Amino acid sequence: MAAHPWLLPAEIDLVKASAKGDTDAFNQLVLSYQQLVYNVAYRMLSNSEDAADATQDTFISAFRKIDSFRGGSFKAWLLKIVANSCYDRLRSRKRRPALSLEAAMDSEEAPIDPPDPTIGPEAIALKREFLELVQRGLDTLQGEQRLVVILSDVQGFSYDEIAEITGANLGTVKSRLSRGRADLRDFLKQSELTPSRFRLNK
């Protein structure tokens, strides 16, 4: 679980310069946050192309709107933009029923960090398959629940941080997270890939 420092002093100058139209300064912010933004988008959309588009849109929009950034957490402000971008894409996906979830998902799990050297290739392959399963499971969740689960468990944000990003109150965050985790757990239970002790059919 990664810790996310909320407001870096060095960022303030970059944000100020960006507000004046300094693209070089803004690009430094881009390089700092693009991994985070892309990952959130990827986990939300289950598709690397869509995630790349959403990420690019997010940074373009952020640069345009950076005048309106009134302080607070730049990270939270940025993530709110990508969240809205992902919601829009999910809504437009629903409007195209021909596109199944399977088609929307990547055929393979996106490239990940160097695989664990301690386990054998079979285990790696199994692991990869399992990770794909988890992503498919995320795809079954409602948009708001999916976002909260990703922010909390995949990215390690606290309830307060999630509340700031989503603009919802703590109670809403709690219930969405609880529901999202439970639904994902139920999905995983149905698969053989899930460890037997958690499976429905033991």
Add this chain to the structure above:
Amino acid sequence: MSGSSDITQDGKCSAVEDLLSPYLDGVVTPAEKALVEEHAAACPRCAEELDSLRFTVGILQKLPNVEVPRAFTLQAPARQQTTLFNFFRNASATLVAVLLVLFGGSLYLRSTVPQAMPASYSRTLPAEEPETLSQSGAAGPQRLESQGTPAVKAAAQAPTGVAEAPKKVEPQRALAPQSDAREQAPMAAAATAPAAVDGVPATAQPPATAAAPRAAAKPSPQAATGAERAPVVPAEPPPAPSSPSQGSTPRLKGGSAEGTVGADTAAKAEFAQAPQAARQGEVTREQDARSVETRVTQATEPRWPLLEAEIGVGVLLALCAGATLILWARRKYF
């Protein structure tokens, strides 16, 4: 626990079920925490719920970080805007410089306009001719008109030698003698080459400096007549209709007839009479000069040169400056 407590268990289970997730995150009250732990110890179903939930969260936390497929730094849109903005900004600056140069040119040309406006000058001349020419006793207006342009040009050059006579007046005075002088020029040239050369302007000038514009009209052959009339002319500066007719005929005739002879003597006579006539004519001349001057200034009202060019550049500048402003605003407040 007995079966009767199943209902309570179910009730508890649902209550605990909602607390499981916050419990895992440690965001429950101590009371809630105790409740969950107690119940989980007693209820296998809820214990299993808690366990599987914990596993799910664990799996999510182990989801690997996905590498970015490329850098998402901004380039094209901003640069494009900057290039366009730069273009219009530079264009505006250049046009400002051009406008200033044109303005400077306008001022310079304006100050030299009076000498450079023969077209309008000759246009106004026929209108003034009857008056001035009658004064100067010049030949028929037709003759003068036909020779107007070259005469004016020569006239423009003629006054340079004369110190007193105002430039604008001179040409008029010189006009008549010039036209006549042209006639006599070949003859005069035959008589005295250098004298004729100098004589042409000289003829023009002494008569010009002579008493009245009328006198100036008389060429060398008419010198005698002119001298005679010189005293008369100052007395009556206003144009007298009779004089032109008087002057024209004899002069014409005299010009052709006495051309050869007259040239020499005329020149001498003229020079002799010049100071006299000059003194006499000075007053009248000045009066006429002023009136002529005003007429001339009115006639050659100098335009503002390069005005069309300045307007064109100004419009272009307004457009470029407007484009620059719009692009600047877009950049800043997108």
